[in-house]
Amino acid sequence: MAKKSVQWAPGDLLVPGLGMLLGLYYLYTVRGLPFLAQFYGGALSIICILLFLVAFFMVLLKNKGKFLSVKLTDKLASIAVTYKNLIILTAFTALFIALISIVGYFVASFFFVVITTSYLRYGDLKKNMKVGLIVTLVGFVLFFLFLKVDLPLDFITAKVKGVF
Amino acid sequence: MWEMTLNSLSQVMSSWWLIPLGVALGIFVGAVPGFSSTNVLIILLPFTLGMETGPAMAFMSSLYSGSHMGGSIPAVLFNVPGTGAAAATCFDGYPMTQQGRGQEALAIAFVASAIGGLFTTVITYGALPYLSKMVYYFGSIENFIIILFGVALIGQITGESALKGLMAGMFGLLLGAIGYDHVYSVPRATFDIVYLFDGVPRIPAIVGLFAISEAMRMIEKDTIIDASQLSTSLKEGWQGTLRGIRVSFQKIGAIIRSSLIGFVVGIIPGAGATIGSFVSYQQAMVFSKDKDQFGKGAPEGVIASEAANNGLTSGTLIPLLTLGIPGGGTAAVMLIVLQTHGVPVGPRLFQVMPHLAYEVVMAMLLAYIVMVIIGVPLAKSLARMSFFPTKALAPTIISFTLIGSFVARGYLFDMWVALFFGVLGYILKRTGYSPHAILIGVILGPMAEQYFLRSMLLGNGNLSILFSRPLGNFLWVLLVMSMVLPTLTNFLRSRRASR
Numbered sequence: 225m226a227k228k229s230v231q232w233a234p235g236d237l238l239v240p241g242l243g244m245l246l247g248l249y250y251l252y253t254v255r256g257l258p259f260l261a262q263f264y265g266g267a268l269s270i271i272c273i274l275l276f277l278v279a280f281f282m283v284l285l286k287n288k289g290k291f292l293s294v295k296l297t298d299k300l301a302s303i304a305v306t307y308k309n310l311i312i313l314t315a316f317t318a319l320f321i322a323l324i325s326i327v328g329y330f331v332a333s334f335f336f337v338v339i340t341t342s343y344l345r346y347g348d349l350k351k352n353m354k355v356g357l358i359v360t361l362v363g364f365v366l367f368f369l370f371l372k373v374d375l376p377l378d379f380i381t382a383k384v385k386g387v388f
Numbered sequence: 389m390w391e392m393t394l395n396s397l398s399q400v401m402s403s404w405w406l407i408p409l410g411v412a413l414g415i416f417v418g419a420v421p422g423f424s425s426t427n428v429l430i431i432l433l434p435f436t437l438g439m440e441t442g443p444a445m446a447f448m449s450s451l452y453s454g455s456h457m458g459g460s461i462p463a464v465l466f467n468v469p470g471t472g473a474a475a476a477t478c479f480d481g482y483p484m485t486q487q488g489r490g491q492e493a494l495a496i497a498f499v500a501s502a503i504g505g506l507f508t509t510v511i512t513y514g515a516l517p518y519l520s521k522m523v524y525y526f527g528s529i530e531n532f533i534i535i536l537f538g539v540a541l542i543g544q545i546t547g548e549s550a551l552k553g554l555m556a557g558m559f560g561l562l563l564g565a566i567g568y569d570h571v572y573s574v575p576r577a578t579f580d581i582v583y584l585f586d587g588v589p590r591i592p593a594i595v596g597l598f599a600i601s602e603a604m605r606m607i608e609k610d611t612i613i614d615a616s617q618l619s620t621s622l623k624e625g626w627q628g629t630l631r632g633i634r635v636s637f638q639k640i641g642a643i644i645r646s647s648l649i650g651f652v653v654g655i656i657p658g659a660g661a662t663i664g665s666f667v668s669y670q671q672a673m674v675f676s677k678d679k680d681q682f683g684k685g686a687p688e689g690v691i692a693s694e695a696a697n698n699g700l701t702s703g704t705l706i707p708l709l710t711l712g713i714p715g716g717g718t719a720a721v722m723l724i725v726l727q728t729h730g731v732p733v734g735p736r737l738f739q740v741m742p743h744l745a746y747e748v749v750m751a752m753l754l755a756y757i758v759m760v761i762i763g764v765p766l767a768k769s770l771a772r773m774s775f776f777p778t779k780a781l782a783p784t785i786i787s788f789t790l791i792g793s794f795v796a797r798g799y800l801f802d803m804w805v806a807l808f809f810g811v812l813g814y815i816l817k818r819t820g821y822s823p824h825a826i827l828i829g830v831i832l833g834p835m836a837e838q839y840f841l842r843s844m845l846l847g848n849g850n851l852s853i854l855f856s857r858p859l860g861n862f863l864w865v866l867l868v869m870s871m872v873l874p875t876l877t878n879f880l881r882s883r884r885a886s887r
Binding site: 231233235236238239240242243246247249250253254257258259260261264265268269271272275276278279282309310313314317318320321324325329333336337340341344345346355359360363366367371373374 | 417420428551552554555556558559561562563565566569571572574575576577578579600603604607608777779780782783784786787788790791794795798800803804807810811812814815816818819820821837840841844845849
């Protein structure tokens with residue numbers, strides 16, 4: 225069977241690009257350090273930078289510079305469409321993490337699950353709220369009561385935990 | 389010996405109920421992402437310290453064994469490794485679930501765990517005092533080479549292309565090099581974030597790369613299982629479990645080999661189950677005839693990881709009982725209990741209380757038998773969890789695993805790390821890079837650097853120190869052979885076929 229040829233789209237530069245940026249930053253931070261502290265990470269940084277150049281060359285070769293002619297706004301719009309779910313789910317998750325330190329686990333988890341299931345159109349609001357409540361209660365029993373994990377607690381959770 | 393065996397058996401049986409309790413608790417705890425047997429044993433310290441030494445050790449070793457098997461459940465069903473040791477189980481276990489073979493994968497994981505654990509526990513029982521000498525032969529150089537076996541996986545799990553696999557692997561290794569160096573303790577590439585001084589936290593990285601990224605991907609489908617397989621899977625009775633048991637027994641040689649790899653790694657203090665399962669997976673992949681199936685749902689992949697991480701548990705008891713060196717977190721908690729009870733660990737244990745050492749191993753032996761009895765019948769019911777609608781499952785996984793990533797260190801920052809790796813994992817999968825390669829770099833990279841630097845210090849900066857020890861040189865030869873032989877064999881086979 226013929227092997228599928230590897231695609232090298234501009235988006236494929238993202239991972240080696242991150243590697244290259246981290247490599248440059250790494251080299252910047254280890255300058256002046258003793259050799260043994262520089263050696264391992266420094267060598268990896270140089271390899272990552274070289275690999276990015278290889279990836280860049282591959283993208284140029286496979287696309288013959290076509291991607292440079294596409295407008296940046298069009299490109300961003302197409303990325304937003306492709307990664308819509310990722311962007312929204314990431315935003316919800318970031319909100320959950322930000323909220324948990326303010327309003328505590330109970331409220332943050334409940335709202336996160338309800339908002340996410342509603343966005344994903346899992347069920348009507350009542351059903352989504354039920355799921356939110358079940359997930360939050362299971363998490364509470366499992367992590368707080370059984371495994372004794374101390375997350376930042378809001379007033380209600382602290383009160384409930386105090387009872388047990 | 390027989391008298392000792394009968395005595396230790398009767399002692400363990402006097403509080404037999406602690407074994408199924410420990411196993412069940414261990415399976416449950418192992419299945420919770422971010423939680424390990426160590427955490428729970430610490431929580432339960434007041435309970436175990438209040439018990440007699442023998443029953444306390446029997447309970448702890450049962451829980452420890454059960455936790456390794458429990459880690460495979462979320463790894464197979466949701467791509468969420470309950471422990472670092474189960475990360476390699478995801479590679480093939482989850483693709484099997486996606487193909488509607490979740491029940492089979494779970495049965496394979498349980499049987500391989502139990503047989504692997506049972507086999508090495510028997511070895512431990514028979515050769516406990518002699519095996520302790522092995523610890524003395526493994527220094528930084530040997531540890532470094534053993535880790536390289538795992539790192540070599542980067543070259544083999546390549547994703548879409550070898551070049552992309554290499555890029556992901558090198559990026560992972562570089563991420564693993566963030567934090568203090570192990571010689572001068574100077575921070576490197578930490579972005580001035582205090583939480584990164586100890587390096588990129590492992591649990592959030594695993595949780596993000598596998599669980600969160602998969603949760604973000606799974607909403608693109610209605611269920612985890614491919615639509616074409618869903619109706620067949622829904623109708624399936626016990627066939628999957630029976631198939632899993634049959635496959636496991638057909639591949640008994642692979643289970644024995646993987647458990648032995650785990651066992652040897654377990655004896656080395658500090659090496660840990662994660663290294664054991666990665667090294668075993670690498671070996672299974674290298675010597676498999678169906679190399680291409682690895683990462684796509686190969687039963688051998690699940691066997692390699694699970695047999696190794698359970699084969700390792702009895703190995704970790706050896707330095708603890710014979711030398712008083714705890715090989716890992718769980719062994720350290722066991723040491724606390726032993727010391728509190730005034731038990732002389734190390735060589736004196738075999739002079740003063742030899743029966744206790746054998747009781748612990750006997751309890752572990754029984755734990756593996758109990759594990760089969762508890763685990764295998766659950767495979768069918770557990771596999772049904774993969775039928776849940778992904779639109780409700782995804783937020784549940786994200787919510788639970790974020791807390792799991794918080795548990796290990798107690799920093800909210802770790803939740804952000806998990807989210808970062810979640811997004812990174814999603815992008816990696818979309819663009820044909822291997823998240824497995826990054827994970828191997830993040831997990832094994834810091835350990836490789838640590839042992840490399842220690843070796844360099846031993847040799848005053850001279851690289852030739854890496855080739856100065858007989859056991860080390862033997863391991864180098866094995867490493868080179870494991871990388872070259874399969875390619876050579878394939879080349880010769882294809883040449884023979886073309887003739």
